[in-house]
Amino acid sequence: MGLAERRRALGYSQEELALLLGVDRTTVGRWENGRVYPQSPQRRGLAAALEVSLEELDALLVPPHSTAREPVGQQSSEPPKAGDPDEMIRRAFLRILTVSGALTALSAEDAEALAEGVRAGTPTEFARMNSHLWQVYQLSRSKGALYPVVRDQLSTLNEALASSLGSRRPLLNAAADLFQLAGEVAFDGNRYADASASYALAASVSKDAQAYDLWACALVRHAYVDMSEGHCHQAAQMLEAAERLAGRGDENLSTRHWVASVQAEAYATLGDLDACERAMDRAETVRDLTGVSANGGWLRFDGARLAEERGSRYVQLGRLDLAQAALERALAQTALAPGQSYRRRGAVLTDMAAIGAKRRDPDQLVTYGREAMSLARASGSGYVARRLRSLCDEFGPLSRDHRVAELGAEIATLSAR
Incomplete structure (x- = not known):
């Protein structure tokens, strides 16, 4: 019997087992196909969930296919182009993220063994810096610009985790906070695997901290x-x-x-x-x-965003009159005064364009679609680009209108950036 068979015998889906252990579903899949071994703290939780001893768990685990194990939470991808700065930043970011996840799982004794007298910061300082980074994230037009800053904060956190003595809960809270910000930056850049890894780590660490x-x-x-x-x-x-x-x-x-x-x-x-x-x-x-x-x-x-959220839900459900009324209120609330979110307003404009598409109104579609495009270009937001890409699926017969066709071509160019 293998790990998957034991899981199914106990009636767990991969999702249910992952939630129970505070890990990502893809991590359970990697354990089951032998691409990676569970880390020591995860092995104890996994053995308890599957109602087996650690020795019996070892018998259920398939040896990894190669000696070079894939870090937990990191999915393989196509080889990067040599010298691609964005890819180099991303790989450094993921490497530090993986190390952070390993360090948060260490016992106090293990952490003390790693200590070299380096004290990179206090939990209070980390909480203050994390709060500052969230503010920068919200105000930044280009969320991807935060990758190097978040990476540096993760490096500093790693040093503090490795040298921490005594209670680790405040540092775990700071780590869970920072992992969520890392995931937000990745998600906005359409890096779903990176975002999933960050959020899975945040969930696991939050569980350990009982936060x-x-x-x-x-x-x-x-x-x-x-x-x-x-x-x-x-x-x-x-x-x-x-x-x-x-x-x-x-x-x-x-x-x-x-x-x-x-x-x-x-x-x-x-x-x-x-x-x-x-x-x-x-x-x-x-x-x-x-x-x-x-x-x-x-x-x-x-x-503060309830009007736009309700409007967006009505668009999805095809209740267009209700949607337009809610979204018009939202547009008034998201006028681009200093500090307002390009990403937030871009999403509302895209929903208004979608109403035009569903009503077969090319004027409304193009007017709001172009304004959303200008915000997507200004911000470099992958989130707004995704919303605009979905908008193209609503064009239907309107694609024969040259203005709509031009908008679709511009969206395709934006999505490829």
Whole structure:
């Protein structure tokens, strides 16, 4: 019997086992096909979940196919072009991310053995720097510009983790926070594998720190990756787990409201209007919270985007009149004053263009589509580019209009950048 057979015998899917252990589903797949061994802390959890001893677990594991093991959470890709600066930054980023994941899994004794008297920073300093980086991320037109900065912060965090003594929970919280930011930068750049690796690490570390709100937010972000890849049922399962975790978190935070908002998106994609509206109604109770309910970093949901989110859900469900009214309110709220998000406004404009496409109105489609294009070019946002690429699927007969055809050609050029 192999690992997969044992998992199935106990009634677990790969997704369920991954959620139980706080890892990514693809990690379970790699364990089962022998591409990588579980790390020591993961082996203990895996053995417990499968109800076997460590010796029995070793017998279930298939030896890796080669001596060069693939780092956990990192997927293979095509060979990079020699000297490609972006690829070099990405590989350095992933290497440091992998080391961070290994260090957060070390016991206090193992960490002490690695210590060389280097103290790179305190948890308070890391929390302050992470908060600053989230602000820079939100205000930056080009999210990819943060790759080198986040990479450097990960390097500093590695040194602190390796030399930390005593309680490690504050550093684990800082690591889970930083992994989520790393995932956001990767996700905006359409690097889904990198984003998944970052969010899986964030979930695993949050679990170790018993930080339920951080853990729930990591799962929410992972669900976005699933939805972007068309795995909406899988995303819904992930969000159900996030909802349970958020229920164990701080009731003064907006975590459970953000979960509900993203659940509404998943239900809309699945065509379930009633479930979508119930989820949106739960999300809107965020207005009942008093005090500071969002930290501006790994948790930013404060209800300010509810109009555009509801409008986008109605677009997905084909309720165009309801969608347009909500999106017009959202456009008024996202006027490009200093500090407003190009990514956020670009998404609203793309939804307005999609309404034009569904109504077979080329003027509305082209007007809003071109404005969204200009923001995508200005920001270099992979997220807005993805939304525009999806818009092309709605063109239908309007593709015969030369203005629509030109817009489609420009979007194709943008997507290839």
